[in-house]
Amino acid sequence: MIRFENLSKTFASGDRTVDAVKKVNLTIEKGKVYGIIGFSGAGKSTLVRCINLLERPTEGKVFIGDVELTALKGKELRKQRRKIGMIFQHFNLFASRTVFQNVAYSLKYQGLSREQIEEKVNELLKLVGLEEKAKEYPSKLSGGQKQRVAIARALANDPDILLSDESTSALDPQTTVSILKLLKEVNQKLGITIVIITHEMQVVKEICDRVAVMENGEVVEEGDVFGIFANPQQKITKDFVDSTSNLSKIYHYIEERAKITELKEGECILRFKYLERSTSEALVSQLSREFALNINIIFGNIELIGENPIGGLVSIVSGRKEDIDGAIKYLQEKNVGVEVILDARAS
Amino acid sequence: MQELLKEYLPNVMSKLPDFYESILETLQMFSKAGLIIFIIGLFLGIVLTVTKKDGILQNLVVYQILDKLVNFFRSIPFIILLAGLIPLTRLISGTAIGVKGAIVPLIFGTAPFFSRQVETALAEMNAGLVEAAQAMGSGPIEIIFRVLIKECIPGLVRATTITAINLISLTAMAGAIGAGGLGDFAIRFGYQRNQTDVTYASVIVLVLLVSLIQIVGNAISRKSTH
Numbered sequence: 001m002i003r004f005e006n007l008s009k010t011f012a013s014g015d016r017t018v019d020a021v022k023k024v025n026l027t028i029e030k031g032k033v034y035g036i037i038g039f040s041g042a043g044k045s046t047l048v049r050c051i052n053l054l055e056r057p058t059e060g061k062v063f064i065g066d067v068e069l070t071a072l073k074g075k076e077l078r079k080q081r082r083k084i085g086m087i088f089q090h091f092n093l094f095a096s097r098t099v100f101q102n103v104a105y106s107l108k109y110q111g112l113s114r115e116q117i118e119e120k121v122n123e124l125l126k127l128v129g130l131e132e133k134a135k136e137y138p139s140k141l142s143g144g145q146k147q148r149v150a151i152a153r154a155l156a157n158d159p160d161i162l163l164s165d166e167s168t169s170a171l172d173p174q175t176t177v178s179i180l181k182l183l184k185e186v187n188q189k190l191g192i193t194i195v196i197i198t199h200e201m202q203v204v205k206e207i208c209d210r211v212a213v214m215e216n217g218e219v220v221e222e223g224d225v226f227g228i229f230a231n232p233q234q235k236i237t238k239d240f241v242d243s244t245s246n247l248s249k250i251y252h253y254i255e256e257r258a259k260i261t262e263l264k265e266g267e268c269i270l271r272f273k274y275l276e277r278s279t280s281e282a283l284v285s286q287l288s289r290e291f292a293l294n295i296n297i298i299f300g301n302i303e304l305i306g307e308n309p310i311g312g313l314v315s316i317v318s319g320r321k322e323d324i325d326g327a328i329k330y331l332q333e334k335n336v337g338v339e340v341i342l343d344a345r346a347s
Numbered sequence: 348m349q350e351l352l353k354e355y356l357p358n359v360m361s362k363l364p365d366f367y368e369s370i371l372e373t374l375q376m377f378s379k380a381g382l383i384i385f386i387i388g389l390f391l392g393i394v395l396t397v398t399k400k401d402g403i404l405q406n407l408v409v410y411q412i413l414d415k416l417v418n419f420f421r422s423i424p425f426i427i428l429l430a431g432l433i434p435l436t437r438l439i440s441g442t443a444i445g446v447k448g449a450i451v452p453l454i455f456g457t458a459p460f461f462s463r464q465v466e467t468a469l470a471e472m473n474a475g476l477v478e479a480a481q482a483m484g485s486g487p488i489e490i491i492f493r494v495l496i497k498e499c500i501p502g503l504v505r506a507t508t509i510t511a512i513n514l515i516s517l518t519a520m521a522g523a524i525g526a527g528g529l530g531d532f533a534i535r536f537g538y539q540r541n542q543t544d545v546t547y548a549s550v551i552v553l554v555l556l557v558s559l560i561q562i563v564g565n566a567i568s569r570k571s572t573h
Contacts, residue, residue, distance in 0.1 A: 052482055075486070082484040092479035095573055096498050105493070106483040137573035157483070 001030035007060035020046040022217040035204040038214035085154030089166035091146040093138040100134040124152040144175035245301035263344035273312040273337035291327040293319035358542035369532035376518040380453035392465020417459040449526035461510040468502030508564030
């Protein structure tokens with residue numbers, strides 16, 4: 001669907017140049033929700049702007065289907081852009097136009113009659129749940145409503161692709177969830193491929209099928225979301241994954257010598273990571289029965305990605321040394337990751 | 348009433364037809380020059396905006412030339428412009444005096460100012476809107492008319508109001524080279540013949556004119572802000 005071939009973008013400011021995107025090769029499949037995550041300055045916004053050529057790459061090619069977009073100019077390019085909707089962090093609605101007129105903006109000069117435009121706009125406003133706001137001006141709307149209008153506007157030309165540039169970053173958590181839900185609905189109902197730029201792993205976890213992690217203009221890791229969460233390879237990916245759960249707080253507490261981390265002799269702190277579709281087994285009960293261990297869970301975080309549970313536990317385990325060792329071995333056989341975080345067992 | 352006016356404004360009342368004539372001349376200079384200034388200034392302001400760095404039709408050569416030209420004409424005091432432009436005025440209007448002779452210098456004196464005002468008003472627009480329009484497949488011309496101008500109407504109205512008021516005061520100054528109008532009327536009778544009531548009457552009409560423009564401008568600006 002969308003394909004980058006050796007894509008690079010360099011900005012020149014004065015006598016300094018900045019490589020915003022470096023030799024990116026990426027394929028985004030049709031009908032998927034694809035996330036691109038990275039910290040600010042990682043080049044993800046530039047990369048997504050290369051999809052509709054708001055930024056023209058310095059090198060490399062962009063294909064949409066069989067069309068090489070980078071070979072197009074002027075009118076031909078504008079025609080292709082109509083098939084790529086885009087929404088933004090700050091909504092970018094036209095303040096001088098009503099909600100209706102905003103959505104109708106790109107329908108002008110398309111050979112549609114007034115009735116057809118009206119029908120199309122009303123249909124879109126219904127989809128985003130803002131029919132009764134048609135005559136309002138954007139200044140009267142809340143952030144979430146503004147983004148809904150922007151989504152309706154981006155869908156006006158029946159695009160195949162929707163680009164979302166940090167579209168939930170200016171919204172509160174609750175509104176973020178509702179906007180993500182709407183995007184998912186758009187993806188499933190209309191079959192539109194969605195590319196989401198974000199710096200929040202939560203967003204990726206919520207709706208993406210696949211994700212690319214960007215750092216310093218490069219895609220450092222790419223894969224399906226479950227795989228990335230279960231088995232992150234790069235340091236930055238691990239950090240992003242950690243940011244979505246409270247499990248890594250334990251390191252912080254240990255550093256601070258918090259009371260909860262004070263171990264008695266023979267105890268140790270273990271972190272279990274569920275790597276595969278295994279969480280549904282009653283692991284904790286099994287361990288405590290079969291290895292005669294006391295397991296005190298201090299942090300737990302298990303969530304669904306797609307339909308698969310993922311996450312882990314941090315717990316204080318006490319028992320005989322060989323039993324603990326046995327338990328660790330048992331877990332590893334079950335493909336559950338185990339990390340000994342703190343050990344107060346006599347060695 | 349008539350008696351009262353005769354008592355307080357003896358000189359004005361004795362040449363009422365001239366007074367009315369001069370008001371009419373001021374209005375003529377204002378409307379004719381104003382219309383041309385509006386069109387030229389708006390055009391130049393837009394060209395300045397779109398050709399500057401990162402503009403939608405970036406063209407630094409055009410921008411630099413226009414920018415310097417605007418600065419050049421803005422730095423010449425109007426009274427000097429009036430005299431300096433006489434040959435050009437004769438060429439364009441056929442005469443350098445009267446209402447006809449005032450229009451060319453008024454345009455050169457005000458259009459550059461207005462184009463800067465337009466440029467400033469357009470610069471206030473959020474660049475994201477241009478990006479959104481581009482993403483929806485709009486070309487540069489469509490963006491200028493459907494986004495840039497439309498979104499900036501309140502600012503453009505304010506710029507027009509300020510320029511219109513400026514223009515009124517310049518029409519009065521044009522009286523100095525025999526352009527007619529209220530300025531000329533006040534200088535000839537009020538100043539040179541020391542008929543102070545003529546000056547006062549002219550000032551009152553000018554104040555009313557300026558107030559009217561400001562009130563209308565404010566109303567339109569408010570109405571177009573959403």
